[in-house]
Amino acid sequence: MTPKQLQHISDVADSVEQLITRGDLAEVSATLTPLPVPDVVELIGRLSIADGAIIYRLLTKARSLEVFEALPPGMQGDIVQALQDAEITGLFAEMDPDDRAWLLDELPASVAPRLLQGLSAHEREMTAAILGYPKNAIGRRMSPEVIITHPNLTVGETMSRVRENLRRAETIYTLPVTDSGRRVVGVVSLRDVLAADDDAQISGFMSEAHIATADEDAETAARRATDLGLLALPIVDSEQRLVGVLTIDDAARILKQEESEDAARQGGVEPLRRSYLSTPIRRLVRSRVVWLLVLAVGATLTVQVLGAFEATLAQMTVLALFVPLLIGTGGNTGNQAATTVTRSLALGEVTPRDVRKVLSREIRVGFSLGLLLGLLGFAIAGLVFDWHIGVVIGLTLLAVCTLAASIGGIMPLAARAIKVDPAVFSNPFITTFVDATGLIIYFLIAKAVLGI
Amino acid sequence: MTPKQLQHISDVADSVEQLITRGDLAEVSATLTPLPVPDVVELIGRLSIADGAIIYRLLTKARSLEVFEALPPGMQGDIVQALQDAEITGLFAEMDPDDRAWLLDELPASVAPRLLQGLSAHEREMTAAILGYPKNAIGRRMSPEVIITHPNLTVGETMSRVRENLRRAETIYTLPVTDSGRRVVGVVSLRDVLAADDDAQISGFMSEAHIATADEDAETAARRATDLGLLALPIVDSEQRLVGVLTIDDAARILKQEESEDAARQGGVEPLRRSYLSTPIRRLVRSRVVWLLVLAVGATLTVQVLGAFEATLAQMTVLALFVPLLIGTGGNTGNQAATTVTRSLALGEVTPRDVRKVLSREIRVGFSLGLLLGLLGFAIAGLVFDWHIGVVIGLTLLAVCTLAASIGGIMPLAARAIKVDPAVFSNPFITTFVDATGLIIYFLIAKAVLGI
Numbered sequence: 001m002t003p004k005q006l007q008h009i010s011d012v013a014d015s016v017e018q019l020i021t022r023g024d025l026a027e028v029s030a031t032l033t034p035l036p037v038p039d040v041v042e043l044i045g046r047l048s049i050a051d052g053a054i055i056y057r058l059l060t061k062a063r064s065l066e067v068f069e070a071l072p073p074g075m076q077g078d079i080v081q082a083l084q085d086a087e088i089t090g091l092f093a094e095m096d097p098d099d100r101a102w103l104l105d106e107l108p109a110s111v112a113p114r115l116l117q118g119l120s121a122h123e124r125e126m127t128a129a130i131l132g133y134p135k136n137a138i139g140r141r142m143s144p145e146v147i148i149t150h151p152n153l154t155v156g157e158t159m160s161r162v163r164e165n166l167r168r169a170e171t172i173y174t175l176p177v178t179d180s181g182r183r184v185v186g187v188v189s190l191r192d193v194l195a196a197d198d199d200a201q202i203s204g205f206m207s208e209a210h211i212a213t214a215d216e217d218a219e220t221a222a223r224r225a226t227d228l229g230l231l232a233l234p235i236v237d238s239e240q241r242l243v244g245v246l247t248i249d250d251a252a253r254i255l256k257q258e259e260s261e262d263a264a265r266q267g268g269v270e271p272l273r274r275s276y277l278s279t280p281i282r283r284l285v286r287s288r289v290v291w292l293l294v295l296a297v298g299a300t301l302t303v304q305v306l307g308a309f310e311a312t313l314a315q316m317t318v319l320a321l322f323v324p325l326l327i328g329t330g331g332n333t334g335n336q337a338a339t340t341v342t343r344s345l346a347l348g349e350v351t352p353r354d355v356r357k358v359l360s361r362e363i364r365v366g367f368s369l370g371l372l373l374g375l376l377g378f379a380i381a382g383l384v385f386d387w388h389i390g391v392v393i394g395l396t397l398l399a400v401c402t403l404a405a406s407i408g409g410i411m412p413l414a415a416r417a418i419k420v421d422p423a424v425f426s427n428p429f430i431t432t433f434v435d436a437t438g439l440i441i442y443f444l445i446a447k448a449v450l451g452i
Numbered sequence: 453m454t455p456k457q458l459q460h461i462s463d464v465a466d467s468v469e470q471l472i473t474r475g476d477l478a479e480v481s482a483t484l485t486p487l488p489v490p491d492v493v494e495l496i497g498r499l500s501i502a503d504g505a506i507i508y509r510l511l512t513k514a515r516s517l518e519v520f521e522a523l524p525p526g527m528q529g530d531i532v533q534a535l536q537d538a539e540i541t542g543l544f545a546e547m548d549p550d551d552r553a554w555l556l557d558e559l560p561a562s563v564a565p566r567l568l569q570g571l572s573a574h575e576r577e578m579t580a581a582i583l584g585y586p587k588n589a590i591g592r593r594m595s596p597e598v599i600i601t602h603p604n605l606t607v608g609e610t611m612s613r614v615r616e617n618l619r620r621a622e623t624i625y626t627l628p629v630t631d632s633g634r635r636v637v638g639v640v641s642l643r644d645v646l647a648a649d650d651d652a653q654i655s656g657f658m659s660e661a662h663i664a665t666a667d668e669d670a671e672t673a674a675r676r677a678t679d680l681g682l683l684a685l686p687i688v689d690s691e692q693r694l695v696g697v698l699t700i701d702d703a704a705r706i707l708k709q710e711e712s713e714d715a716a717r718q719g720g721v722e723p724l725r726r727s728y729l730s731t732p733i734r735r736l737v738r739s740r741v742v743w744l745l746v747l748a749v750g751a752t753l754t755v756q757v758l759g760a761f762e763a764t765l766a767q768m769t770v771l772a773l774f775v776p777l778l779i780g781t782g783g784n785t786g787n788q789a790a791t792t793v794t795r796s797l798a799l800g801e802v803t804p805r806d807v808r809k810v811l812s813r814e815i816r817v818g819f820s821l822g823l824l825l826g827l828l829g830f831a832i833a834g835l836v837f838d839w840h841i842g843v844v845i846g847l848t849l850l851a852v853c854t855l856a857a858s859i860g861g862i863m864p865l866a867a868r869a870i871k872v873d874p875a876v877f878s879n880p881f882i883t884t885f886v887d888a889t890g891l892i893i894y895f896l897i898a899k900a901v902l903g904i
Contacts, residue, residue, distance in 0.1 A: 166647045173625050173642070173683075190625070190642070195618050226708065229701030231625075231683070249681030252704050256678065259711050260795060266718065267791020268784055276796035277809060284813065285820045288788045292821055295784050296828075302776035313772050317765045320772040324754035324779055324887050331783075331883070332720055332747050336740045339719020343712060344728035357729060361736065368737045369744055376748070431783070435776050 009039055013046045020051050025095065029058040029103055037063060041070045044079075053082030054091065057130060058103060065108040080114050084127055092130045104132040106139075106214065109182050109241030113144035116244070131214075138221040139214030141254060142235040142244035143170035148178050151185060151203035155196045162190065171247050174232035177206045182241040184209050184234050211236050214243050219258045222251035223348065262346060265423035266339070268295065298432035302327075305436055309443040315452055318385060322393055323439065330400040330438040331431035333369060337362050337408030338430050342422045345412055352417040358409045366405025367398070374398035392446045399445070400438045407434060461491055465498045472503050477547065481510040481555055489515060493522045496531075505534030506543065509582060510555060517560040532566050536579055544582045556584040558591075558666065561634050561693030565596035568696070583666075590673040591666030593706060594687040594696035595622035600630050603637060603655035607648045614642065623699050626684035629658045634693040636661050636686050663688050666695050671710045674703035675800065714798060717875035718791070720747065750884035754779075757888055761895040767904055770837060774845055775891070782852040782890040783883035785821060789814050789860030790882050794874045797864055804869040810861045818857025819850070826850035844898045851897070852890045859886060 012031060019028045032040065032055060040059065044052040044067070056079050059067060068076060082088055092100065107115065112131060116124055125140070133139030147169045149158045162172050175193070177186040186206035196205055211234045212221035225233040225246055233246040264271040268291040272279050279287075306313065306323075313320055341358060344350045350358060374394040382390025408430050412422035446452070464483060471480045484492065484507060492511065496504040496519070508531050511519060520528060534540055544552065559567065564583060568576055577592070585591030599621045601610045614624050627645070629638040638658035648657055663686045664673035677685040677698055685698040716723040720743040724731050731739075758765065758775075765772055793810060796802045802810060826849040834842025860882050864874035898904070 163646060166643060172646075191618060194615060194624075226701065226704035229704075231701075248700055248704065249678065249683075252678035252681070252700065252707070255704070256707075260799070263715070263718070263791060263795045266715070267787050269788045269791055272792070275799075275801040276792055277802060277806065277813075281813060281816050281820070284792070284817045287792075288785075288817070289821060289824065292781070292784055292788070292825065293828075296777070296781050296825055299777040299780045300832075302780070303773045306773040306776070310769055310773065314769045317762055317769070317772075320765055320769075320775070321755045321758040321762065323772070323775055324758070324891070325748070325751040327776055327780075328751045328754070328884065328887060329744070329748050332744055333740075335719050336721045336744070339715060339721055340724070340728055340736070340739075343715045346715075347712070347727075349727040350729060354729065361729075361733060364733050365736045365740070368733070369741060372741065373744065373748055376745075380752075432780065435780060439776065 005039070006042075009042050010046060012039075013043055016043070016055060017047065017051060020054055023091070025054070025058060025091075025103060026099060028055060032058060037066045037070060040067050044071065044075070049078045049082045050085070050088060053079050053085075053088055057083060057092070059105075061105040061108055064105070065110065068108065068111055080111070083115055083130055084119065084123070089127055089130050100132075104130070106132040106237055109237050109239070109243050112139075112214075112237070112243045113146075116144035133214050136218050137215045138212050138218045138235055138246060139237075139243065141218050141250060142214070142246050143250065144244045145170045146232075146234075146242070146245045147172060147175050148182075148242065149175050149188065149202050151177055151179070151201070151206065153202050154198065155193055155200045155202070156198035158188075158193055158202060159198075162193075170245060171232045174230070174245070176209060176234040176242055176245070177202055178242050184211055184236055184240060184242050187234065189231075209234055211240075212246065213238060218254050219346075220348065221246060222254040222258075225251040226255060258346075261421070262342070262423040265421055266342065268292070268429075295429070295432050298429075299435065301432070301436040302439055305439045305443075309439075312443055312447060312452055316446075316450065318389065319392075319443070319446055322381070322396075323442070326393070326396055326400060326442055327435040327438050329373060329397060330404040330434040333366060333401045334404035334408035334430040334434045337365070337405045338412055341409050342412040345416055345422050350413070352413045355410055355413050358413060359406060362405040362409030363402060366402040369405065370398035370401030373401060388450055392442075392449050395445050395449070396438075396442045399441050400434070403437060403441070404430070404434045457491070458494075461494050462498060464491075465495055468495070468507060469499065469503060472506055475543070477506070477510060477543075477555060478551060480507060484510060489518045489522060492519050496523065496527070501530045501534045502537070502540060505531050505537075505540055509535060509544070509559075511557075513557040513560055516557070517562065520560065520563055532563070535567055535582055536571065536575070541579055541582050552584075556582070558584040558689055561689050561691070561695050564591075564666075564689070564695045565598075568596035585666050588670050589667045590664050590670045590687055590698060591695065593670050593702060594666070594698050595702065596696045597622045598684075598686075598694070598697045599624060599627050600634075600694065601627045601640065601654050603629055603631070603653070603658065605654050606650065607645055607652045607654070608650035610640075610645055610654060611650075614645075622697060623684045626682070626697070628661060628686040628694055628697070629654055630694050636663055636688055636692060636694050639686065641683075661686055663692075664698065665690060670706050671798075672800065673698060674706040674710075677703040678707060710798075713873070714794070714875040717873055718794065720744070720881075747881070747884050750881075751887065753884070753888040754891055757891045757895075761891075764895055764899060764904055768898070768902065770841060771844075771895070771898055774833070774848075775894070778845070778848055778852060778894055779887040779890050781825060781849060782856040782886040785818060785853045786856035786860035786882040786886045789818070789857045790864055793861050794864040797868055797874050802865070804865045807862055807865050810865060811858060814857040814861030815854060818854040821857065822850035822853030825853060840902055844894075844901050847897050847901070848890075848894045851893050852886070855889060855893070856882070856886045 016028055016031060044056060128140040131139055145168055147162055147165045173190045175188050176184050177188060179185050187209035188202055188206045192205055210228055214235050214237050225248055231248050234242055235244045235246055237243050261271040270287040272287060374397040377397045378390040378394030381393040411430055415422040468480055468483060496508060580592040583591055597620055599614055599617045625642045627640050628636050629640060631637050639661035640654055640658045644657055662680055662682060666687050666689050677700055683700050686694055687696045687698055689695050713723040722739040724739060826846040829849045830842040830846030833845040863882055867874040
């Protein structure tokens with residue numbers, strides 16, 4: 001390089017150091033963009049390892065791969081180690097998630113596993129922020145220690161690889177088959193390997209691989225792994241290059257956690273971090289109070305609605321007797337629909353795109369249920385009180401059930417569509433909503449039928 | 453045997469044949485009890501294979517083991533085959549579960565796996581009735597094809613066993629270690645085997661085995677297998693003899709099904725047998741209508757309660773305005789408690805024996821929540837309406853929250869104690885219950901405070 005270039009780089013180095021101390025990473029990456037790869041390598045050489053690691057991480061994926069390969073091996077190790085350092089990961093963890101999303105491109109498949117290797121599951125969680133995979137992405141839960149084989153390797157060569165990595169690898173029972181570019185081209189089970197002759201080629205009996213991309217939602221990937229009964233699911237980056245595996249026991253762990261959260265949210269509780277009996281009372285209170293308040297505030301709607309019809313109530317107190325029955329039935333119908341649809345969403349049986357199908361089904365289901373309950377309500381209320389009341393109760397039940405089932409059916413889809421956990425939006429929320437609307441319907445029908 | 457004995461046996465044979473045609477298996481087993489083993493062997497020889505299989509299955513475990521060993525190998529095979537026969541399994545399947553429980557002792561560990569071997573998962577389900585394990589027991593979901601090794605076998609000998617059974621075995625990655633009596637004394641992973649020298653003895657590095665007994669609840673066993681991340685959990689009979697394994701993918705499948713059922717029941721829906729979109733409308737209706745009716749009938753309680761206080765209502769219509777808010781809050785508080793406890797039950801964190809602990813915790817949680825909401829209710833209602841109303845609302849919220857949380861907390865435990873799925877008893881059920889009791893509390897407080 002010419003002295004002039006070197007001068008330029010040392011200037012950049014100074015300003016970068018200042019920007020980093022100010023924590024303005026966005027500006028740092030902007031400064032890097034125009035620099036050609038050799039200059040970046042030179043720059044990293046002139047900075048402290050910590051600063052070097054930071055600017056390295058801010059490169060785009062393509063460039064970070066080139067730079068990494070251009071760095072001397074010793075330096076490569078230093079960078080990787082620095083990226084595991086609490087201070088640096090902390091720096092990236094503190095970033096606004098959106099900034100992180102556009103500043104941190106995913107790490108190259110040759111670097112990401114090196115970064116995670118040898119880290120405990122906990123340490124990996126800590127390092128996750130730096131990986132460039134979104135929160136809840138399977139890339140943050142995968143294991144990097146994986147034994148790879150190639151299509152043109154023999155069974156014997158593969159077995160010796162297995163023997164060499166017996167202790168290190170997360171699993172030895174499923175071996176991803178990758179090409180020279182680390183792209184996954186298939187998978188073989190140790191069972192198949194043991195069944196084949198020593199000089200047989202892997203390409204001869206490898207089977208097609210089910211894979212997940214590192215930025216895919218962890219629950220979806222875990223669900224697929226367990227549904228297919230895969231002992232290990234290869235995880236690849238956006239270029240189909242292997243970055244790790246999800247073992248079936250980790251998958252089961254992820255699903256257990258998700259199920260617990262769904263169960264909790266459906267009951268309007270924040271998931272507990274620990275077992276029920278070991279959770280302090282105030283924690284239990286905190287896990288419930290927010291939802292309870294939200295719902296109570298929502299319920300004040302019903303007070304206002306009833307207030308609006310107070311005159312009608314004063315005139316015919318009997319109408320008040322059916323309020324809990326009517327809104328209760330509405331709530332139950334809504335919860336039934338929400339529960340079914342929420343679960344189907346979790347299992348991937350329906351997606352927000354099916355909203356029309358779901359709506360038309362729930363309208364029909366709600367109508368059928370409403371018809372049945374309506375006739376019963378009509379008969380009983382008619383006999384016990386009088387037939388006008390019977391008509392009011394019957395019609396209200398029909399209307400409320402149809403409404404509740406529809407709302408309950410589409411609410412979870414709406415939640416998923418706006419990226420909210422469907423379980424949160426479901427049961428207690430729907431109850432409150434249906435209560436208010438149900439009451440309005442009730443009194444409008446009452447006024448019409450009873451002519452008050 | 454003397455001619456006299458033989459005569460006696462042929463008489464028994466005749467009567468047994470008649471009893472079987474009459475389908476009176478209880479009487480058959482009664483006839484067998486006094487017969488010594490050699491006579492039973494002789495008897496089986498004189499009967500058709502089908503009848504022989506039936507009386508064989510009616511023997512106690514100890515005797516059926518002796519008899520099986522006394523039978524000529526050809527006959528052993530015939531009996532096992534006959535026991536897989538649809539007609540015979542049907543015969544046992546039709547039996548009243550209680551009769552089956554006391555007539556069918558579990559099959560010996562040497563016979564049960566033979567009976568299941570080579571059957572598809574579906575066929576195994578069919579054969580399950582004949583196994584002598586209770587419904588929902590893990591013994592009915594396990595796989596019998598397992599590779600066993602012994603403590604004094606070498607690694608080399610074990611590996612050749614693995615190679616021989618590569619295709620047949622359900623899993624080759626976890627090998628139960630059993631003694632000569634088929635009792636599980638440990639477990640080795642294929643990984644450990646591959647890591648050891650060919651002439652090393654299994655006893656040198658086998659690890660302690662986690663096991664489940666065949667009559668254990670399937671969900672509990674599956675939960676343990678996935679929590680411990682075991683690729684295969686050995687299943688033993690009441691004498692600790694190996695009868696099969698539960699593989700982790702089967703465990704995950706069992707849990708998925710259980711989770712779906714819990715989720716459904718918590719929403720007051722009967723679990724669907726197939727995916728939501730592929731379920732016919734009338735099926736959806738059927739899965740919801742029963743619960744909806746049960747709850748509606750329960751809700752008529754609220755009508756009666758309000759009816760009892762109709763005079764009070766007529767006097768102060770304003771009281772009616774708060775009914776949905778109060779019972780809604782009560783329902784939500786109850787559901788929150790029920791959801792948390794139901795989940796903890798499913799995860800085995802709490803058992804019905806913890807009822808006192810749970811109750812005392814939920815009373816405190818409910819009271820704290822009630823105190824908070826009560827103060828808010830008092831302030832708001834007091835400002836908007838008048839302070840007497842405020843006092844009524846505040847006190848009612850305090851009482852209802854405490855009551856609801858307690859009921860919601862212990863209801864799932866009660867359900868489990870009487871062997872009902874806790875999820876069934878929970879949310880919608882509790883809501884209905886809390887609605888009625890909450891209203892009584894409300895009006896009693898109102899009458900006391902307002903002096904009406």
